[in-house]
Amino acid sequence: MGSILDGENKSSVDVLIIGAGPAGLMAATWFARCGIKARIVDKRGTKIFNGQADGLQCRTLEIFDSFGFADRVWKDSNHMIEICLWNPNEQGIIRRSDRIPDTIPGICRFQQVVLHQGRIERFFLDSLKEHSDIRVERGVLPESFSFNEAEAENPDAYPIEVVLQHLSEDEINPEQSKATANGAAGSDGLFRSNMAPDDTEELLSRASKNAKAGSRETVRAKYMIGCDGAHSWTRRQLGFQLEGEQTDYIWGVLDIIPITDFPDIRMRCAIHSANSGSVMVIPRENKLVRLYIQLTTTEKGGAPVDRSNITPQMILECAQRTLAPYKLTYEYCDWWTAYQIGQRVGSNFSKSERVFLAGDAVHTHSPKAGQGMNVSMQDTFNLGWKISSVLNGTSDRSILKTYQSERRRIAQDLIEFDHKFSRLFSGRPAKDVTDEAGISMDEFKAAFEKGNMFASGVAVDYGASIIVAKDGDAAKQGDGTAVQWRDSKRVIGKPELAGNIKMGVRIPSFKVLSQADGRPWHFQELLRSNGKWRIVIFAGDVSGKTQMARVQKLGQELAAPNSFISRFTPPGKLIDSVIEILTIHSARRAETEMHDFPEIFRPFSERDGWDYYKIYVDDQSYHEGHGHAYENYGVDPKKGCVVILRPDQHVSWIGDLEDSADMDLFFSGFMRAQK
Amino acid sequence: MGSILDGENKSSVDVLIIGAGPAGLMAATWFARCGIKARIVDKRGTKIFNGQADGLQCRTLEIFDSFGFADRVWKDSNHMIEICLWNPNEQGIIRRSDRIPDTIPGICRFQQVVLHQGRIERFFLDSLKEHSDIRVERGVLPESFSFNEAEAENPDAYPIEVVLQHLSEDEINPEQSKATANGAAGSDGLFRSNMAPDDTEELLSRASKNAKAGSRETVRAKYMIGCDGAHSWTRRQLGFQLEGEQTDYIWGVLDIIPITDFPDIRMRCAIHSANSGSVMVIPRENKLVRLYIQLTTTEKGGAPVDRSNITPQMILECAQRTLAPYKLTYEYCDWWTAYQIGQRVGSNFSKSERVFLAGDAVHTHSPKAGQGMNVSMQDTFNLGWKISSVLNGTSDRSILKTYQSERRRIAQDLIEFDHKFSRLFSGRPAKDVTDEAGISMDEFKAAFEKGNMFASGVAVDYGASIIVAKDGDAAKQGDGTAVQWRDSKRVIGKPELAGNIKMGVRIPSFKVLSQADGRPWHFQELLRSNGKWRIVIFAGDVSGKTQMARVQKLGQELAAPNSFISRFTPPGKLIDSVIEILTIHSARRAETEMHDFPEIFRPFSERDGWDYYKIYVDDQSYHEGHGHAYENYGVDPKKGCVVILRPDQHVSWIGDLEDSADMDLFFSGFMRAQK
Ligand SMILES: Cc1cc2nc3c(=O)[nH]c(=O)nc-3n(C[C@H](O)[C@H](O)[C@H](O)COP(=O)(O)OP(=O)(O)OC[C@H]3O[C@@H](n4cnc5c(N)ncnc54)[C@H](O)[C@@H]3O)c2cc1C
Ligand SMILES: Cc1cc2nc3c(=O)[nH]c(=O)nc-3n(C[C@H](O)[C@H](O)[C@H](O)COP(=O)(O)OP(=O)(O)OC[C@H]3O[C@@H](n4cnc5c(N)ncnc54)[C@H](O)[C@@H]3O)c2cc1C
Incomplete structure (x- = not known):
C-alpha cells in the first residue's frame, strides 16, 4: 500500500x-x-x-x-x-x-x-x-x-x-x-x-x-x-x-x-x-x-x-x-x-x-x-x-x-x-x-x-448427483444443471435401512456415548468441518457373534491394501485424513471393549497410540439420559447399516455392512486415486 | 520499574x-x-x-x-x-x-x-x-x-x-x-x-x-x-x-x-x-x-x-x-x-x-x-x-x-x-x-x-451466623470462631417450607422459564456473581386470587419507602443494586401476564423500560422439558415461600410471604442503612 x-x-x-x-x-x-x-x-x-x-x-x-x-x-x-x-x-x-x-x-x-x-x-x-x-x-x-x-x-x-x-x-x-x-x-x-x-x-x-x-x-x-x-x-x-x-x-x-x-x-x-x-x-x-x-x-x-x-x-x-x-x-x-x-x-x-x-x-x-x-x-x-x-x-x-x-x-x-x-x-x-x-x-x-x-434450514434436501446416491432424475431434483456420472456406474443407496436418515439431507443429531470414556456427545459434534468424508458404521449389536463377524469382515475389506480408503488417501498421510470411520454400536457399553473392534476403526499412531474417539455406543448415560440413537435414526439395532456423509454433514449413501463394493464405486465416481 | x-x-x-x-x-x-x-x-x-x-x-x-x-x-x-x-x-x-x-x-x-x-x-x-x-x-x-x-x-x-x-x-x-x-x-x-x-x-x-x-x-x-x-x-x-x-x-x-x-x-x-x-x-x-x-x-x-x-x-x-x-x-x-x-x-x-x-x-x-x-x-x-x-x-x-x-x-x-x-x-x-x-x-x-x-463441593454446609439464619450452635457448626449477632435479635428461618433448599448450603439448580419470552434457564444461571443479595420469591400459583393477594401484599411491603430494600440501597442507585428480587411462580406461563406482578418485582428504568428478566415460571418448555422446580426444591406449588440467597448462592433464610419483618430483621443484622 x-x-x-x-x-x-x-x-x-x-x-x-x-x-x-x-x-x-x-x-x-x-x-x-x-x-x-x-x-x-x-x-x-x-x-x-x-x-x-x-x-x-x-x-x-x-x-x-x-x-x-x-x-x-x-x-x-x-x-x-x-x-x-x-x-x-x-x-x-x-x-x-x-x-x-x-x-x-x-x-x-x-x-x-x-x-x-x-x-x-x-x-x-x-x-x-x-x-x-x-x-x-x-x-x-x-x-x-x-x-x-x-x-x-x-x-x-x-x-x-x-x-x-x-x-x-x-x-x-x-x-x-x-x-x-x-x-x-x-x-x-x-x-x-x-x-x-x-x-x-x-x-x-x-x-x-x-x-x-x-x-x-x-x-x-x-x-x-x-x-x-x-x-x-x-x-x-x-x-x-x-x-x-x-x-x-x-x-x-x-x-x-x-x-x-x-x-x-x-x-x-x-x-x-x-x-x-x-x-x-x-x-x-x-x-x-x-x-x-x-x-x-x-x-x-x-x-x-x-x-x-x-x-x-x-x-x-x-x-x-x-x-x-x-x-x-x-x-x-x-x-x-x-x-x-x-x-x-x-x-x-x-x-x-x-x-x-x-x-x-x-x-x-x-x-x-x-x-x-x-x-x-x-x-x-x-x-x-x-x-x-x-x-x-x-x-x-x-x-x-x-x-x-x-x-x-x-x-x-x-x-x-x-x-x-x-x-x-x-x-x-x-x-x-x-x-x-x-x-x-x-x-x-x-x-x-x-x-x-x-x-x-434443516429440511434442505439436495438432489441426486455424483455425490448424493439417491434415486430419481438429477436434473429435476436440482436447478436443471447436468450433474453427470463419470464413466463409472451410478450407485444408488438403500433408504430403507435408516428410516430417519435421508440421502441429500443433513444427518440429524442424537446423543451417543464414547465407548472409551462414557462421555455423551451429540453425534453432530463429532462431524467437525475439516473437509473429511465420513463412513458411519452402525455396527449393530456386536455382543452377538454373527454380527461381530460381519463387522470384522467389513473391517478387513476397508483395511485391505487396495481398499478405496487406502487408494484415495495420499501416501504418508494418516489413514483417516480423507475418509474417517466412525462407529456407533448398540451393545451395552459396559459389556463391550474397544479393542474388540477392527483396528481400522480406531487407528494406531506411533506417537499417540490408538485413537480413542472413533467408537461410540447407543446406551444410557449417567447425566444426560439415553439418546436412543438407533431408534431415532430408524436403524435396526441388531443388524445396523453404513452411512456415507459428505464433509458438510449431508448424507450421500446408505447401505449394508456387506456393501463395501458400492462404497468403492461411490467414491470412485469423483475421487482421485493417490497411488 | x-x-x-x-x-x-x-x-x-x-x-x-x-x-x-x-x-x-x-x-x-x-x-x-x-x-x-x-x-x-x-x-x-x-x-x-x-x-x-x-x-x-x-x-x-x-x-x-x-x-x-x-x-x-x-x-x-x-x-x-x-x-x-x-x-x-x-x-x-x-x-x-x-x-x-x-x-x-x-x-x-x-x-x-x-x-x-x-x-x-x-x-x-x-x-x-x-x-x-x-x-x-x-x-x-x-x-x-x-x-x-x-x-x-x-x-x-x-x-x-x-x-x-x-x-x-x-x-x-x-x-x-x-x-x-x-x-x-x-x-x-x-x-x-x-x-x-x-x-x-x-x-x-x-x-x-x-x-x-x-x-x-x-x-x-x-x-x-x-x-x-x-x-x-x-x-x-x-x-x-x-x-x-x-x-x-x-x-x-x-x-x-x-x-x-x-x-x-x-x-x-x-x-x-x-x-x-x-x-x-x-x-x-x-x-x-x-x-x-x-x-x-x-x-x-x-x-x-x-x-x-x-x-x-x-x-x-x-x-x-x-x-x-x-x-x-x-x-x-x-x-x-x-x-x-x-x-x-x-x-x-x-x-x-x-x-x-x-x-x-x-x-x-x-x-x-x-x-x-x-x-x-x-x-x-x-x-x-x-x-x-x-x-x-x-x-x-x-x-x-x-x-x-x-x-x-x-x-x-x-x-x-x-x-x-x-x-x-x-x-x-x-x-x-x-x-x-x-x-x-x-x-x-x-x-x-x-x-x-x-x-x-456441593455439599458444603455453612454453620449458623449473622448471615445464615439457621438454628443451632454457631460455634459448633463452624470452626469455633464466635460469629455473634449484633444487638438485634437473632432470626431463624423455616426449613420446612422448602425441603430441598437447605440454609447454609448453596441453592441447587433446576430449570425455570422466563415469563417474558419463554426461554428456559437453569435457575443458577440467574445468580451471577455480582455482589447482589437475592430474595427469591416462590410466588406459588398466582392464578388463584388469594395467592395473588398475598403476593401483592408482599410487593407493597417491599416497595414501601421505609422498607429494608430501600433503606439498604444507596440513594441514586437502582432499587435492585444491593438486593435483587427474583420471582418463580407456578401458574401456567401462557395464562399469566408479567404486568400483573407488583412493579418492584420487575423494576422500571427511564431508559430501558421495565425489567423483563426478573419473573420466571415453573412450566413445560418447548425444547428442554419441564424443570419441575417446585417439586425439586420441595416448595408447596400453591403457597410458595421466600428464600434469601447470599451473593455466593448459599441460602441464608427461608420464610413465608408474610415474613417481611423477619427479612428486615435478618438484613438489619449486618447491613448498613444508607439514608
Ligand atoms: C441495509 C441492509 C439491511 C439488512 N437487513 C436484514 C435483516 O434485517 N435480516 C436479514 O436476514 N437480512 C438482512 N439483510 C440481508 C443480509 O444482510 C444479507 O442477506 C447478507 O448480509 C448477505 O450476505 P452476503 O455475504 O451475501 O452479502 P453482504 O452482507 O452484502 O456482503 C457483501 C460484502 O461485499 C462487499 N462488497 C460489495 N461490493 C464489493 C466490491 N465491488 N468489491 C469488494 N467488496 C465488495 C461489501 O462491502 C460487503 O462487505 C440486510 C442487508 C442490508 C444491506
Ligand atoms: C508442583 C505442584 C503440583 C501439584 N499437583 C496437583 C495436582 O495434581 N492436583 C491438585 O488438585 N492439586 C495439585 N497441586 C495443588 C494445587 O495446585 C494447589 O492446591 C492450588 O494451586 C492452590 O492454589 P493457591 O492459589 O492457594 O496456591 P498456589 O497455586 O501455590 O499459588 C500461590 C501463588 O503465590 C505465588 N507466591 C508464593 N509466594 C509468594 C510471595 N512471597 N510473593 C508473591 N507471590 C508468591 C506463587 O508464585 C503462586 O503463583 C499441586 C501443586 C504444586 C505446587
Whole structure:
C-alpha cells in the first residue's frame, strides 16, 4: 500500500474471495480449515457494528458448531422461543390469537437465535485468526477482471486475473449510521439500505481521481468467489442477471430499547392491525427489540414513497398506530433503515466452475423470515469444501457442478416461499370469511408453521448427483444443471435401512456415548468441518457373534491394501485424513471393549497410540439420559447399516455392512486415486 | 520499574492480594466484579503452562459459570464420567471389579472435568481484563510487612503496609520443566514440587545483591489476602502455624500420551495391584493422561526416598509393574513431578479480619482427590464478596468473621477426609476377609462413593451466623470462631417450607422459564456473581386470587419507602443494586401476564423500560422439558415461600410471604442503612 505500482505488483493465489460479508467469511473459514491458500478482500473499511441481519436459523448454528463457535453465538444471542400472533378482534382491537413455537420442537439441538451481524462477523474473524493466516483485507476494491476460458479445465492453470485497488483511509469509510441516545438516530439510516444506490463506481472514481491514494496489484487465481452482495461487481463482470422483480412493499426497521406496555415485546410477534398495517417484533440481545414496520400496503402500483419522508420518527409513528391501544416509545435507538422488497434469483451461479457467485449476489428477498444471511452462508458452506477438495487433489473437478444444482434450487425455493410469506404478511387481515380481499389469519398461521420448517434450514434436501446416491432424475431434483456420472456406474443407496436418515439431507443429531470414556456427545459434534468424508458404521449389536463377524469382515475389506480408503488417501498421510470411520454400536457399553473392534476403526499412531474417539455406543448415560440413537435414526439395532456423509454433514449413501463394493464405486465416481 | 526509589514510591489500595494462583485469581475476580480497587502481585514471572492441578469439581464449575466462563472450561476440558476400580483377582492379576459414576447423578448440572491449571488461570486473566483494570503484576515480591492493630476497626484506615520489590527479568523465571517429545522429560520435575525448598528467600537475596535489579515500593492497604501457597510468606509474617503432619507417602506424577493396551486408560481408574503398589489414572485434555503412581508403601517410618532417584523413567517403571500384564509406554511426556503428602490446616485464617489467608497457605493434603485447587478457589469465593460489601459500605465488618468460621471448618473436614482416603488408596489390597493388614476393596469402594459427594463441593454446609439464619450452635457448626449477632435479635428461618433448599448450603439448580419470552434457564444461571443479595420469591400459583393477594401484599411491603430494600440501597442507585428480587411462580406461563406482578418485582428504568428478566415460571418448555422446580426444591406449588440467597448462592433464610419483618430483621443484622 502507499506506493503506486500500476500493475507491476503481481501475485497468485488459489482462491480469491470478493466481499467479506457472511457469505465471503464462511467461504474463507472453509479454506482456513482445509489449508487452502486464499485471500478475501472487501471494499468496506470496517466490519459492521450494528443493524443489518440478525436471525440465525438452527441449521446455521449446527454449521457454526461444526467450526467450533456456535457456543459463542448461543451465549451472546437472544433465544427466540415462541411466536405470538396478534390480530384484530371483532371490535377491531388487536389481541393475542395464537402462540406457536418458533423452532419446531425436535428438529435440531439448537433453536433460532438473534444476534447482530457485526458480532457474528467477529466470531468468523476470530476463528480465521485461530486456524490460518487468512485475514480480511479491507479497503480493497477489484477494478478489472479477465478470465481465460481455454484454461478452465487445466488443474494447474490460474485462468482468472483481477486488478485490485487498495483504497486510502478516506475513501473506504462511508458515513455510518450513528447510534443516538435521544431517539432521533442522527444520520441517514438509508445509506446502506437497498433503496440507496451502489457506491462501487463512486469509490472507484474517487480513488482514481486521487492517484496517490493507494496502490494497485494484479492477482492471478485458480478460483474466485463473488460474495459481494446484491449489487455484485463480480456478477456484472460475468454478465449474469438477477431474474425476478421488485415489489412496491416498503418496510422500515427500528432497533430500539422499547418502553411499552405491550405484553409480548420479548416474543417474536406478527401483529396485523385492522387498518393500520403490520408490525413484526424481533426481540434481540442487550434489551434491544427490532421492529419491522410496513410503510406501504400494496404489492404493486401504490404511490411511490418519497425517500426523504422516511425517518425513525415516521417509522415509530407507523408502529404506534399498529400497536394501539398499547403504548410504544423509546429513549435509545441503535439503528434504523428502510428497504424495498425485491425477489430475484441469479441466472447462473458459476462461470465454468471457476468463478462462483454466492449469497445476496445471487438471491434477494424480504428479510423478515430471517433467511438472507443464513442462506448466503449456507451457499458457501456448500461450496468451500468442494473447491478445497479439488485444490488439494482428492476430488475431481466434476463435483463443482453440484454447487449450482444444489444451491440455485434452494434459492428458487426460497423466492417462492418469500412470495407467499410476504403477501400474507403485508396484507390486511380479513374481517370475516366473506372478506376475500383480506388475508385469512388461519391461512397465515398455517403458512407460518410450514414456513418455520423451511426457514430452519434443516429440511434442505439436495438432489441426486455424483455425490448424493439417491434415486430419481438429477436434473429435476436440482436447478436443471447436468450433474453427470463419470464413466463409472451410478450407485444408488438403500433408504430403507435408516428410516430417519435421508440421502441429500443433513444427518440429524442424537446423543451417543464414547465407548472409551462414557462421555455423551451429540453425534453432530463429532462431524467437525475439516473437509473429511465420513463412513458411519452402525455396527449393530456386536455382543452377538454373527454380527461381530460381519463387522470384522467389513473391517478387513476397508483395511485391505487396495481398499478405496487406502487408494484415495495420499501416501504418508494418516489413514483417516480423507475418509474417517466412525462407529456407533448398540451393545451395552459396559459389556463391550474397544479393542474388540477392527483396528481400522480406531487407528494406531506411533506417537499417540490408538485413537480413542472413533467408537461410540447407543446406551444410557449417567447425566444426560439415553439418546436412543438407533431408534431415532430408524436403524435396526441388531443388524445396523453404513452411512456415507459428505464433509458438510449431508448424507450421500446408505447401505449394508456387506456393501463395501458400492462404497468403492461411490467414491470412485469423483475421487482421485493417490497411488 | 527500572529505577531505584527505595521506599519513596508510595501508594495505597483497598485490597492487596499476594499470590496469583487459583486462590488469588478468584479473589481478584470478585473485586473486579464489585468495582473494588485491588492489586494482585506474584513473584513468578509467568503463569503456569503445564502440570500442577487439574481436576475441577462440579461446584467449582457452578462458580465459574456465575462469573461467565464455565463454558470455556466445559469446552476445553476432559469430562470425567466414570471411575473404574481395578484390583487383583484370586490369581493376583488385576481386573476391573467395579464401575461407579464419577459425579453423583443429579447433584449438579455440571460434572467433574479435568483441565490444566495454566488454562484455568488464562480464563481468570481474560475475565479480569474484560471486567476491570486489575492485572496480575508479576515478578513482584513482598519484602516487609507491618500492621497497625490499633486501626483495625477504623473503616477509613489503611492499617497494612507492605514493601514490594519488583524483580528483574533474570530473577523471576525459575527454570521450567521442559516438555520433551522423546519420553525423557529433561529438567528436574521436582523443582516445583513440595519436595523442593521454598525459593522466596533465595529470590529476595538474589534481588538485593543486584541493587540495579528492580525498584521498591511501599503499598498501604485496607485489606490484604495471602494467597501465596503452601510456603506462604504472608502466613509467616503473621506468625501463624500449619497444624498437622507430613506423611511418608511419596507419589510420582506423569502427564503423558500413553501407548497402552490397558482398556480403561480414558477412564478415571484406581488400580491396586497385589504387591506392586497403586496407580491412579486421570484422563486429561489433548490425549494426555495423568498417572499418580505410588513410590513408597508406608505411611510412617519407611526408608527415606533418595530424591535423586526420582526420574520419569523410574516413575514409569513403577507404573508398569502395577499395570502388568497390560503394557504401558509413551513417546510424549508433558510434565512430571513427585510429592510427599502433608496434611495440615492453618491455626488462624485471619489477623483481626484485616489480613486473610486462603488456599494452600492454610491447608495442604494429597492431590489425588482433586481438592487442592478447588478448595483454594472456594476459600476466596467465600471471602471476596464479603470484603467487597464492607468496602463499598453496604455491610458491617462483623460479617468478615464468618470467613474463618465457614472456611476453616471446611479445611478441617477436608483433612479428615484426606486421611481416610489416602490410607485406603495407598495401602495394599486385602487378599481376603481375614487379611487385616490389607485394605478391603469393598471399604475402598464405599469410601470412594462417599468421598465423591464431599469432593463435589456441593455439599458444603455453612454453620449458623449473622448471615445464615439457621438454628443451632454457631460455634459448633463452624470452626469455633464466635460469629455473634449484633444487638438485634437473632432470626431463624423455616426449613420446612422448602425441603430441598437447605440454609447454609448453596441453592441447587433446576430449570425455570422466563415469563417474558419463554426461554428456559437453569435457575443458577440467574445468580451471577455480582455482589447482589437475592430474595427469591416462590410466588406459588398466582392464578388463584388469594395467592395473588398475598403476593401483592408482599410487593407493597417491599416497595414501601421505609422498607429494608430501600433503606439498604444507596440513594441514586437502582432499587435492585444491593438486593435483587427474583420471582418463580407456578401458574401456567401462557395464562399469566408479567404486568400483573407488583412493579418492584420487575423494576422500571427511564431508559430501558421495565425489567423483563426478573419473573420466571415453573412450566413445560418447548425444547428442554419441564424443570419441575417446585417439586425439586420441595416448595408447596400453591403457597410458595421466600428464600434469601447470599451473593455466593448459599441460602441464608427461608420464610413465608408474610415474613417481611423477619427479612428486615435478618438484613438489619449486618447491613448498613444508607439514608
Ligand atoms: C441495509 C441492509 C439491511 C439488512 N437487513 C436484514 C435483516 O434485517 N435480516 C436479514 O436476514 N437480512 C438482512 N439483510 C440481508 C443480509 O444482510 C444479507 O442477506 C447478507 O448480509 C448477505 O450476505 P452476503 O455475504 O451475501 O452479502 P453482504 O452482507 O452484502 O456482503 C457483501 C460484502 O461485499 C462487499 N462488497 C460489495 N461490493 C464489493 C466490491 N465491488 N468489491 C469488494 N467488496 C465488495 C461489501 O462491502 C460487503 O462487505 C440486510 C442487508 C442490508 C444491506
Ligand atoms: C508442583 C505442584 C503440583 C501439584 N499437583 C496437583 C495436582 O495434581 N492436583 C491438585 O488438585 N492439586 C495439585 N497441586 C495443588 C494445587 O495446585 C494447589 O492446591 C492450588 O494451586 C492452590 O492454589 P493457591 O492459589 O492457594 O496456591 P498456589 O497455586 O501455590 O499459588 C500461590 C501463588 O503465590 C505465588 N507466591 C508464593 N509466594 C509468594 C510471595 N512471597 N510473593 C508473591 N507471590 C508468591 C506463587 O508464585 C503462586 O503463583 C499441586 C501443586 C504444586 C505446587
